Amino acid sequence: MTTVNILGRLRIATEQVRKVQSSLAKDGPPDQVEILGKVGKELDGILYNLVDILSDDTRQSEINITSNDGQISKWLEQTFSSKPQRSTTAASRFESIKAVIQASSFVNALQRQVRQNAKERLSAVLDLPVDIYKLNLWSFNMMEYDEPFVFSILLIFDAHDIISRYHIDIETLKNFCRALTDGYQKYQTPYHNDFHGADVLQTTHCLLIKSSLMNVFTQIEIAALLFSAAIHDYEHPGLNNGYLVKTKNDLALIYNDFSVLENHHASSMFKLLRDKRCNIWSNMDTNEYRTFRSLVISLVLATDMANHASLIERMSTYFYFKETNSTTPSADSKTLLQTLLHAADISNATKPWSVYIQSAERIMEEFFIQGDLEKINYEDRKPTFDRESTDIVQLQIGFITHIVHPTFDVLSKVLLIDSLDYAQKESKATTNLSNYTLPWQYDLQLNLETWKQISRNGDLKKMIAKRKPLKLNYDYLQEYVEKAKTVLRKRSQHDLLLNCALSS
Template identity: 30%
Template sequence: VANPPDRAKDDSSVGAKNGQLSRAGSLTVLRRTNSKSKLASSSSSRTSSIAESDSYASVDLGTDKLPPIDTPEASHVCSIRLRNILRRIQNGEVPKEDLYKNLEYAASVLESVYVDETSTVKDTTKNSIEPPTPQPKSSKERLTDEDDELSEVEPDAVPTEVRDWLALTFTRSMNNVRRRGQEKPKFRSVAHAIRAGIMVDRIYRRLSSSSTLHIPPAVLQLLKGMDDWSFDVFALNSAADGHSLKYVGYELLQKYDLVTKYKINSSMLDSFLLQLEAGYSKYKNPYHNLVHGADVTQTVHNILSQSKLAHWLTDLEVFATIVAALIHDFEHTGTTNNFHIQTGSEFALLYNDKAVLENHHICASFRIMRSEESNILNHLSREEYREFRALVIEMVLATDMSFHFQQLKNMKNLLGMPENIDKQKALSLVLHCADISHPAKDWSLHHRWTNQLLEEFFKQGDREQELGLPISPLCDREKTLVAESQIGFIDFIVDPSFTVMTEMLEKILTPLQKAARSEEAISEEVFDKSDKSKYVLSTPWADCLAINKNKWKEQAAKDAEERKRKEAEEKSKVPNSNTNNNTTKAPVPADKATPVVNCSTGKGGN
C-alpha cells in the first residue's frame, strides 16, 4: 500500500518503509513512542464513546472519530473497522487513501496492545494519598473476548525463531524486549498479535489482488490447474481473449508472493505484461508467440514447485527465473539465428552473429523494464538488480540451441560434484528444458504445438526460396518428414535433456531431504515412505515422451506406406520409362532418423 504523496516525508506516520510487508513476506508493524494519551475519567463517557465509535466504525471509513489508540475500546472498534473494510474490498469500494489511514490506525493499535502487554506494571501510588484509579480491562482480556475467524495458535506450533522474529518486527530491536531482568512477552499476547497481524495482511493482499487485475471467472477457473504438468495453455488463451501470458505472469508473481516482497506497482506490472504480449505478437508467429511464452513460464513453475526446487532458491532467484521465462522469446522474428546470419539482418550485425535472437530478447525486455511506466524492478537495490540481471541474461542465453550439447556436457560433469552445481547453470537447464518441453506433454498439446511449429518453419522456407537461399532442414513444405523428425527430436534432444535435468534435481534436492527432518525445508510427501534417505522426483514427462514417441512411430509407418503407394501410382502412369531414373530414396527408418537441432525449436545456430 503506497504512501500518499503528502505523507511521504512525515516521520510520525507509518510509511511505505515502516508499514509495508517485509521482504520475508510478513507484516511489519513498528512501535512508535511510548507516550500515551490520558484515559477517559468516567465509565459513562466511555460507554458513550464506545457506542459512538462503534457506529462510526461500521458506517464511515474516516479515522478522525475513532477512539485514541491506547484506550480500551480502540481494539474493539478497530476489529469492526477491519471487517467492514474486508467486505468493501470484495466490492471494490475502498479508496487507497482511506485504506492507508485505516491500516495506519490498525498498526498503531497493535503497537499499543503489544507495549501494554510487555510493559511492567509500576507502583504509581507510592506518594499518593488517594486510592489508585481502577485499571480498565486489560488489552489481553479485550482481545480474548474477540471472536476471530482464525483458529487459536498453539504455543508448540511456533518455533523459537518465529518468536524472535515477532519481537524484532514489533519493537525494532531485540534489546527492547529482551533486557536483562525483564519478563519475556507471554505467548498468548504474541499469538493475538499474530492473529491481528494476519488480518491486516489479508486486507493488504486482498486489496492488492483486487486492484491490480480483475480476472474473469473462466480464466480464474483454468488458472487453478497451473500446477498440472500438461496444463492446457490453449484453453487458457481462448478464455483470456488472447491474454494468456498476462494472466500466467500475474498469477505466478502473486503465487510466489513476489508482487508483495518486491513492492511491484500494479499499474507498472500491468503495463509490463501487456508490452510483453505486444512484443510476442509483433511478427504474428504461429509458434513463437505469447502462448508459447505463457506455456514455457508455466512449465518452469511446474518444475520449480513440484520438484521443490524453489526451496533451494532465494526470493530474488525465483523472481529472476519467472521473469526470464516470461521474456525468453520476446519479439521473436519467427526465423532462426542462422537465417539472420545468412541474410545479414540488423540483429545479426548488432550482435555479431552470436546468439542473435537471445541477445535481442534480453535487450528489448530490459528496455521495457527501464521505462518509467513498466519498471517492475524499481524497488530492487543496486546489488539485487545486478544479481537479477546477471541471472536473467544467463538463463535466456542458454536457450540458444547452439549451446545445447555443451550445456548438457557441462552439467554431466558437475553431477559428479553436486555441491558445485551453480544455481545459474541449474536454472538455465530448467528453462532450456521447459523451452523444448512440448514433446513431453500430453499428445493433444504436443501435436498442436508441432503443427504450429512446422507452419513457422515452412514460412521461413518460403522466404529462403524467394531469396535464393538453401532451404533449411524441416522448412521445405514438400519434403519434410514430420513424424521422423519428431522421433529424432525426442531421441536426441528432449529425452537426454530431461534425463540430465532429472538427475540434476535429485542431486540438488537429496541433501535437502536430511534438513527436512528437522527444518521441514521440503514437504515430506516428495520422499519415498519406505526409504527416507531417498529423494523421489515425480517425472510426468517420462510417460508422455514414451507415449508420444510411439504415436510418431505409428504415424511414420503410415506415412511410409503412403509414400510407397504414391510412388507406385507414379510409375504406373509412365510405362516403358527407365525405372532407374524414377527411383526414389528409401525413407529413413524411424529409429535411425537424424535429429535437426536448430529447427526443432526455431532457435540456434548453424
C-alpha cells in the same frame, strides 16, 4: 575436438575407473585399489576443472546425431550445438547448490506455500480466467486462453511472493503484461508468440514446485528465472539465428552473429523497462537490480539452442558427482537455472499429446515459412525444411530422441536427487529414489512411441490435412496414440514381471 566432447569422454572414463575400483575393493590387491583410488581422484579434479571452464556460458559445444535422414541430422547438429567461435575464459569457481541455501530459506518456502494454498487469490480479486491451482498442473494448455500473459504472470509472480517482495504495483504489472504481449505478437508468428512465452513461464513454475528447488534458490534467483522465462523470446521474428546470419539481417550485424535473437530479446526487454509505466522492478534495490539484470541476461542468452550440448554435458557431470557422493563441488545455481529454462523452452513433447501436437503443428509451420523464404533468399535455393518434402515424423522422433529426452533425463535425475537431499535433511529419513516420479515421464514416452508407431504403419498423406498452412489430421493421429498406449502398457507389464522374476 571441442572441450565439451573431451568432458564427456573423461566423465565416462572416470565412471569406469570407479566401477573397477569398486569391484576390486573386496578381494583385489590393496595396492591396486589404492592406485585406482588416486587415479579416480585425479580424474575427478580434471573433470571438475573442465566443467569450471565450461560454466562461463560457453558456445563451444558439439552433438553427434545418428539418423537415417541426413537433412534432419544436419539440422539437429547445427541448431543444438556449435563449433568453437571465440576463445573461452575460465569461469569463476563452481559453488555447491547447498551453498546458496540461506538460513531463512525454509521459512521463506513455508511462506510461499502458505500463499499458494490461500483461499483468497488474485484470480478472484482481478476476475482472471484461471487460478494458481490450474497453473500448477503440468498438463495445463495455455493455448485455450486469450491474453495468457495477463493471468500467468500475475498468478505465478504472486505465488512466488515476487509482487509483495519487490513492491510491484499491480497496474504497472498489467501495463507490462500488455507491452510484453505486443512484443510477442509483433511479427504474428505461428509458434514464437505470447502463447509460447506464457507456456514456458508456466512450465518453469511447474519445474520449481514439482521439486524442492524453491528451497534451494534464493528469492532473486527465482524472480530472475521466472522473469527470464516470460521474456525469453520477446519480439521473436519466427526465423532462427542461422537464417538471420546467412541473410545478413540487421540484427545479425548489430550482434556480430553471436546469439543474435537471444541478445535482441534481452536488450529489447530492458529498453522496455526504461518506460516507467512498465518498469515493474522500479522499487528493487540498486545493487540487487544489478545482480538481477546480470542473471536475466545470462539466462536468456543460454536459451540459444547452440548451447544445448554444453549445458547438458555440464549437468550430466554434476549428476555424476552427486551420484558418487564426490566431495568435489557440484554445479553452481546459475547452471541449474539455465538448464531449467532450457528444459521449459523445449518441453512441448513432454506434455500430454493433445497439448503437444498443437505446439508441434505450430512450430513446423514456422519452420516451413522460413523454408519458403530460404527458397527465395538462399543462392542454392535449398531450404532447411521444405513443406513439400520434409518428413515430419522423423523430425519429431529425432528431436525427442536426441534433444528432449537427454535434457529431461539428466534434469529428472538432478531434480530427484536434490529433492531427496532436501527431504532427508528435513525428515532425517532415508528415501528411495525409485519411489519418486515426475509428471513428464509417461507423456514423453507416449509421444515418442506414437511417432514410432506412425513411422512403422502410418500413411503420411493421411496424417497431413493441409500443407499450407500446415494442418495435421488429429483424428487420424489419435489412432496411433491409442496404439502407443497399448505398447507402453504391455512393456510396463513385461518389466513388472521381469522385476518380480529377478527379485524371487
